[in-house]
Amino acid sequence: xxxxxxxxxxxxxxxxxxxxxxxxxxxxxxxxxxxxxxxxxxxxxxxxxxxxxxxxxxxxxxxxxxxxxxxxxxxxxxxxxxxxxxxxxxxxxxxxxxxxxxxxxxxxxxxxxxxx
Numbered sequence: 334x335x336x337x338x339x340x341x342x343x344x345x346x347x348x349x350x351x352x353x354x355x356x357x358x359x360x361x362x363x364x365x366x367x368x369x370x371x372x373x374x375x376x377x378x379x380x381x382x383x384x385x386x387x388x389x390x391x392x393x394x395x396x397x398x399x400x401x402x403x404x405x406x407x408x409x410x411x412x413x414x415x416x417x418x419x420x421x422x423x424x425x426x427x428x429x430x431x432x433x434x435x436x437x438x439x440x441x442x443x444x445x446x447x448x449x
Contacts (some may be wrong), residue, residue, distance in 0.1 A: 334378055336407060337443040342374045343411040344440045347419075351432055378404050415439060 353365050382400045384393055415436070422435045430438075 336411065339407050339411045340414060340443050341440055342370070343415050344436045346370050346374070347415055348433060348436050378408070380404065
């Protein structure tokens with residue numbers, strides 16, 4: 334999965350989190366069902382790891398670390414980038430945009446990258 338796709342997924346997850354927060358505030362006793370977007374993204378991104386039956390615990394840790402590190406780094410970078418964009422709007426004292434507006438702008442920016 335390309336980094337732009339990961340950022341778009343992360344923006345979707347953050348947008349969903351904002352909506353869930355709004356629902357909780359409006360109905361504190363109501364039940365909120367997450368969409369499962371995080372789990373779906375992880376299922377699609379995490380590689381299948383084959384561990385030899387005779388592998389030692391240290392060997393298992395090395396294989397898992399080596400296989401998962403690049404994916405975890407991509408996901409973390411996408412969340413950090415999105416957070417930085419939200420924090421920048423906040424720190425600038427922007428009152429003309431909401432968090433949802435900033436997230437939409439990020440999504441549109443990375444959608445435009447595909448078309449260029």
